[in-house]
Amino acid sequence: MAPDLRPLFEPKGVVVTGVSAHPGKFGFVALHNLLACGYTGPVFAVGREEGTVLDRPVLASVDAVPDGAAELLVLCTPVAANAEIVRSAAARGVRAVFCAAGGYSEAGPDGAEAEDQLVALADELGIVLAGPNGQGVVSTPVGLCAQIVAPFPTAGRIAVVSQSGNFVSSFLNYANQTGVGISRAVSAGNAAAIGVADYLEWFADDPETEVALCYLEGLADGRGFFERVREVTRRMPVVVVKGGTTAGGQRAAASHTGSLANDDQIFDGMARQAGLVRAANIESAFEAAATFATQPLPAGNRIVVLSTAGGWGVVTADAVTAHRDLDLTPLPADLMATIDKLVPPRWSRNNPVDLAGGETRDTIPAVLEATVAHPAVDAVVQLGLGIQGNTAALTRGGPFHPDHGLGRIVDFHEHQERRYAEAADSASRSHDKPVLVASELAVARPDNPLVQAVRESGRLCYPSADRAVVALGHLVRYADWRRRRP
Amino acid sequence: MGTVSEARSRQLVEAAGIPVSPWASAGDPDRAVEAARNLGFPVAVKLNGDAVIHKTEGGLVRLGLASPDQVAEAAAQLLAGAGEGTDLLVTQMVAGHRELIAGLVTDERFGPCIMLGLGGVLVEAMADVAFRLAPLGVVDALDLIDDLGAQTLLGPLRGEPALDREATADLLVAIGTMADDPNVVAVDLNPLVVADGRPVAVDALVELSDGAQ
Numbered sequence: 001m002a003p004d005l006r007p008l009f010e011p012k013g014v015v016v017t018g019v020s021a022h023p024g025k026f027g028f029v030a031l032h033n034l035l036a037c038g039y040t041g042p043v044f045a046v047g048r049e050e051g052t053v054l055d056r057p058v059l060a061s062v063d064a065v066p067d068g069a070a071e072l073l074v075l076c077t078p079v080a081a082n083a084e085i086v087r088s089a090a091a092r093g094v095r096a097v098f099c100a101a102g103g104y105s106e107a108g109p110d111g112a113e114a115e116d117q118l119v120a121l122a123d124e125l126g127i128v129l130a131g132p133n134g135q136g137v138v139s140t141p142v143g144l145c146a147q148i149v150a151p152f153p154t155a156g157r158i159a160v161v162s163q164s165g166n167f168v169s170s171f172l173n174y175a176n177q178t179g180v181g182i183s184r185a186v187s188a189g190n191a192a193a194i195g196v197a198d199y200l201e202w203f204a205d206d207p208e209t210e211v212a213l214c215y216l217e218g219l220a221d222g223r224g225f226f227e228r229v230r231e232v233t234r235r236m237p238v239v240v241v242k243g244g245t246t247a248g249g250q251r252a253a254a255s256h257t258g259s260l261a262n263d264d265q266i267f268d269g270m271a272r273q274a275g276l277v278r279a280a281n282i283e284s285a286f287e288a289a290a291t292f293a294t295q296p297l298p299a300g301n302r303i304v305v306l307s308t309a310g311g312w313g314v315v316t317a318d319a320v321t322a323h324r325d326l327d328l329t330p331l332p333a334d335l336m337a338t339i340d341k342l343v344p345p346r347w348s349r350n351n352p353v354d355l356a357g358g359e360t361r362d363t364i365p366a367v368l369e370a371t372v373a374h375p376a377v378d379a380v381v382q383l384g385l386g387i388q389g390n391t392a393a394l395t396r397g398g399p400f401h402p403d404h405g406l407g408r409i410v411d412f413h414e415h416q417e418r419r420y421a422e423a424a425d426s427a428s429r430s431h432d433k434p435v436l437v438a439s440e441l442a443v444a445r446p447d448n449p450l451v452q453a454v455r456e457s458g459r460l461c462y463p464s465a466d467r468a469v470v471a472l473g474h475l476v477r478y479a480d481w482r483r484r485r486p
Numbered sequence: 487m488g489t490v491s492e493a494r495s496r497q498l499v500e501a502a503g504i505p506v507s508p509w510a511s512a513g514d515p516d517r518a519v520e521a522a523r524n525l526g527f528p529v530a531v532k533l534n535g536d537a538v539i540h541k542t543e544g545g546l547v548r549l550g551l552a553s554p555d556q557v558a559e560a561a562a563q564l565l566a567g568a569g570e571g572t573d574l575l576v577t578q579m580v581a582g583h584r585e586l587i588a589g590l591v592t593d594e595r596f597g598p599c600i601m602l603g604l605g606g607v608l609v610e611a612m613a614d615v616a617f618r619l620a621p622l623g624v625v626d627a628l629d630l631i632d633d634l635g636a637q638t639l640l641g642p643l644r645g646e647p648a649l650d651r652e653a654t655a656d657l658l659v660a661i662g663t664m665a666d667d668p669n670v671v672a673v674d675l676n677p678l679v680v681a682d683g684r685p686v687a688v689d690a691l692v693e694l695s696d697g698a699q
Contacts, residue, residue, distance in 0.1 A: 219595060255591070255672045257587070257674050267596075273619055485625065
């Protein structure tokens, strides 16, 4: 049975051990982060030196924590001290331990023995043990930043679990960059007692979480992971990125099948069978998760590419066509007739829809709405926005603004960009279909009004059409996986 | 662990419901000719035995034998160089331009896994293969076929119909059921010739765990 991780992610009170006045020490940093990010429960500092740290009294022992006042213990103390601390903490009402301390199984046979003993102790006491040798745990619904690294992420619906603590930080950095936020995040560390599958099972039932994002390196019990995670994916998308894919080489075997088998291809087949969304790298994994968190699941694979002008539409249509899970659907005749009424006849009259610069004030919202509404369209990629906002930025910063009528035109351009973003969001919501907006301005000019408005709508502005297509491919494949396994 | 003879391997895979090319065992050239007559020419004649593996590489297969004389000659040659515990296996030649490879392998982390790939002499070099874990349902088996890179080779080709995906999925599901027997360590169906759209194993190799032979 999956352990209840509520005391880890939503503790009533936290104790940090190993707190000293040295601001570079893990205990200090963990205490600082707990106090700095909005956690409202009581926080207790335990250390060897009397006095205060960050204006908190330093307790000499966890025995000084009032009974029942703290549920989470963050261990930043050395291996030799921890068993006794855990036992005392449990007696004070602690229900979960995050062991940030290293020196366990990653450090050799003595550490491995200490790790086994710590697991047995947690078992005996009936408490959750996360780590050891992990960077910490984050939970935005309660403002919990119990980690020895940065950043604290913007709040959202992606839950992160990673077998590498630094990739937790990477994912949280992307969350802050894009504005698509995080519900929970945990560095699994050595995963001595609580493994990735345990976290995923808990996330699947977590009302704050829409999608899980996971970095994996090794799986000691691959079959057990498979059996558990394929039940999770029936309820919640799980995006994984796998490290060490080139490590497993060919095997010596009597059979051709045996000699053709390698670890990565078996992992890949397992992932597909289990309904895992396997991303090729860290940034595409984040973008896939951000897409699941902010877009509805599509009902099929029929994609329409919308563009205002230029080569964007052509290149993106190529990317959709080359993607095995996506179909660049022929433009329905009635939709074509609708667009005919909205723009001059030089538009592309096929998919990709290229308006060829023929749009006026209301055209882009109208074309978006008509396309997304069409029953023969499952998802839309919108390109070529942000141009007006970019022009406005140059004008606004130039020597003539706001004279010569420039004040008014800049305001108009910026207003239009916001309308486009709102139209994409509103069409997506009212028809329950994914609408992905892509522009390099997402990274080149994050202050562009289109980019800002997409972000304010809670969605990801994709830095390129190719990356939007990759994310959409994951969405379509997963939706199909779910549909075919009712 | 050890491999068993092609004849025993064929019995095991047939028992799982996997289609194999019609075949018969023969102890000497006369019986090989008789078997060939019953099966219909052309046939292949192979040396058969528990220790006989990598037959093609070892020159232990004679393909496309179209007459009783050819069968008798091939049979005599194969037996002349053969060791203890061997006999002959005579099998119908199955016509088809396309070859697949399928099998079962036991992975130390994930347990029994089913493989499907494009076959033929270039299988190792192309390495267009994909895996699923056993047991396998039909939906996952169809996905496994979709995973292969060279999908155009699975469509209609040179006057032959497209690969029958349902029949192929059934075959993959059947391979998965072989893992129900914990003694089965590996299965190799190489090649599966696609005949009139349906894959048929023209060779089979089963590897059993120690003590299970």
